[in-house]
Amino acid sequence: MEAIQISDDFIKLGQALKLANMVSSGVEAKIVIQEGLVKVNGEVDTRRGRKLYPQDVFEFEGQEVTVLAE
Template sequence: MEAIQISDEFIKLGQALKLANLVSSGVEAKIVVQNGEVKVNGEVDTRRGRKLYPQDVFEYDGKQVTVIGE
C-alpha cells in the first residue's frame, strides 16, 4: 500500500488523488469521484471535497493509499 504525507490536519479527496499521482488534474479527479470510482475507507464516496485525515485509506484503479500525518 502506498502512502501520502500531509502537513495539515486534513486533505481533500481530489487533492489526495493528485498528490498520490492517481490522476493528472483536478478535472480528472472530479470525474472519477463523481462517477463513484473512488472508495474511502472501503466505501464509495462521490464527494471530491471529502476531508481525509491521517489513517484514512482511499482507493482508485486498484491502488490503495493511506494518509499519514507529520
C-alpha cells in the same frame, strides 16, 4: 499499500488523488470521484471535497493509499 504525508489536519479527496499521482488534474479527479470510482475507507464516496484525515485509506483502480501525518 502506498502512503501520502500531509502537514495539515486534513486533505481533500481530489487533492489526495493528485498528490498520489492517481490523476493528472483536478478535473480528472472530479470526474472519477463523481463516477463512483473512488473508495474511502472501503466505501464509495462521490464528494470531491471529502476530508481525509491521517489513517484514512482511499482507493482508485485497485491502488490503495493511506494518509499519514508528517
